[in-house]
Amino acid sequence: MATINLHYLQNPFPRPTFSPKRLAMRAPKMVFKWGCSSSSNTSVGEDVFSLTSSSKCDVDYLGQSTKGDLNVNLQHLESFGLDGQATLEGPIEQIARLEAEEAGGLLRDLAARLSPRGIFCSRTLNLRSISAIGYDMDYTLIHYNVKAWEGRAYDYCMENLKNMGFPVEGLAFDPDLVIRGLVIDKQNGNLVKADRFGYVKRAMHGTKMLSTQAVSEMYGRELVDLRKESQWEFLNTLFSVSEAVAYMQMVDRFDAGVIPADLGALDYKGLYKAVGKALFRAHVEGQLKSEITSKPELFVEPDPELPLALLDQKEAGKKLLLITNSDYQYTDKMMQHSFNRFLPNDMGWRDLFDMVIVSARKPEFFQMSHPLYEVVTDEGLMRPCFKARTGGLYSGGSAQMVENSLNIHGDEILYVGDHIYTDVSQSKVHLRWRTALICRELEEEYSALIQSRGHRATLIELINQKEVVGDLFNQLRLALQRRYKGRPAQTLAATNMDERELTESMQKLLIVMQRLDEKIAPLLQADGELFNKRWGFLSRAGLWDKSHLMRQIEKYADIYTSRVSNFLNYTPFMYFRSQEQTLAHDSYLHYCSEQNGTLTNKE
Secondary structure: OOOEOOOOOOOOOOOOOOOHHHHHHHEEEEEEOOOOOOOOOOOOOOEEEEEEEOOOOOOOOOEEEEOOOOEEOOOHHHHHHOOOOOOOOOHHHHHHHHHHHHHHHHOOOOOOOOOOOEEEEEEEEHHHHOOOEEEEEEEOOEEEEEEHHHHHHHHHHHHHHHOOOOOOOOOOOHHHHOOOOOEEEEOEEEEEEEEOOEEEEEEEEOOOOOOOOHHHHHHOOOOOOOOOOOOOOEEEOOOHHHHHHHHHHHHHHOOOOOHHHHOOOOOOOHHHHHHHHHHHHHHHHHHHHHHHOOOOHHEEEEOOHHHHHHHHHHHOOOEEEEOOOHHHHHHHHHHHHHHHHHHHOOHHHHOOOOOOEEEEOOOHHOOOOOOOOEEEOOOEEEEEEOOOOOEEEEEEOOOOOOOOHEEEEOEEEEEEOHHHHHHHHHHHHHOOOEEEEEEEEEHHHHHHHHHHHHHHHHHHHHHHHHHHHHHHHHHHHHHHHHHHOOOOOHHHHHHHOOOHHHHHHHHHHHHHHHHHHHHHHHHHHHOOOOOOOOOOOEEEOOOOOOEEHHHHHHHHOOOOEOOOOHHHOOOOOOEEEOOOOOOOOHHHHHHHHHHHHHHHHHH
């Protein structure tokens, strides 16, 4: 039984009298029922509030479902002598402003929302309308120490390459060599960073960065197109780090001509295939996962808040699903280690989830149907199964089976994963599920951006100065050109300048721009070095534009954040609203508004 404090105040003055803080201090206590269940028919203070069901839901002004919204039961208020309208005296704009100010004060303790631990919204998402939340496991619910996990994957990969006859002596794992979101050019043995349009901004051949001139010559006429799988391989996840490091190092060995001829006529594509085969064997043969499960504390970074965030969601009536490509025994050991010690009341990790699916074979899980098996023993023994049920543990199957068994479809399901393609894009494209991307590197990038504010401000100021000076230089250049043709310049001032004055002004401005370039170039090259010295920021390609990775995130992930436990700073009823998207002409509209305001003030 829970209590809510309500207060009714007859106030002759036209100001709002209904506020959480004032109510808590001055209100008489009223008791009502508060139901807490994992069922979608959760009873929530049914005497005071009513819950909008899926059969009665509508859409709000942003086009989001109103399913899960709470509504005030006015009849209940009247039975206590309260009038819903009388408690809100005065214009609603005034009421809302004062309530928002007070609410902001009460929410300041949740400062993590405005930090690297925030949840960021690309497409408006109302969590109240979400009936089920599905989770990937690796690098989503469980975060591995990248240097440890990928370092061991790299070691096994190199050992397998050595057994295949490749020269690997003297090579070591370098996790700073690559970042997520880069693209391997298998045709040329390069690793590239592209902007949102696919234009290559930086490139590395083997382990050596290419000059801006070399990048322009090689990719000036070519765009990165991820649909061309024969050439491009996108680094979707942190699992790609070990593979990319090994491949770029082997490109160096290939270029040096030290790869034995008896391995066959290799090119860069064949080399990539060999590295992929060596890494695949490391996973399939079980050596790597066996080592991790025997000493998980060496590889897994614990997060005590994560199980509690999921517990909030479950108690709010969300059905929780675990859908992972890992096998049952590995999943069970990893989840026991990461969850059980942080759960209350002797709960186990299985108690959190309404359905667990291992060996899911994503992305095919979202695209087609595979045989479904029920896991019936702790050793992973399975038997054929034709229909999933709540509380079950399964292997294989399909997303369509999940929808049918839970009687939940499409945008009532939120899927959370770290792999842009396997987890996020496929669940959205094929099923229209809502999506959340986990990207742990956001925390480091956020901090690096904060530390880089002074650097970037100086850089932007210099670029703006060059733009203004350059614009004047171009005006004078055009004035000189028109003068030779006997036509006036664009401005009266330029028209009235004599030829010597024009020429001397242009010479001065040209020198200024050249000296600005000497300042700007190294500053621009250094932008993002606090995150990665070779590649710069994860989400940016150059000073102004978004990276190809950021474009993929915005396209396929409704929300994105650094870790699942960040949900603990919000509520399972949060309404995530996307921000205004700025357009190229917005700055001109702002400029025109300022000019109109100036004219109005002068008048």
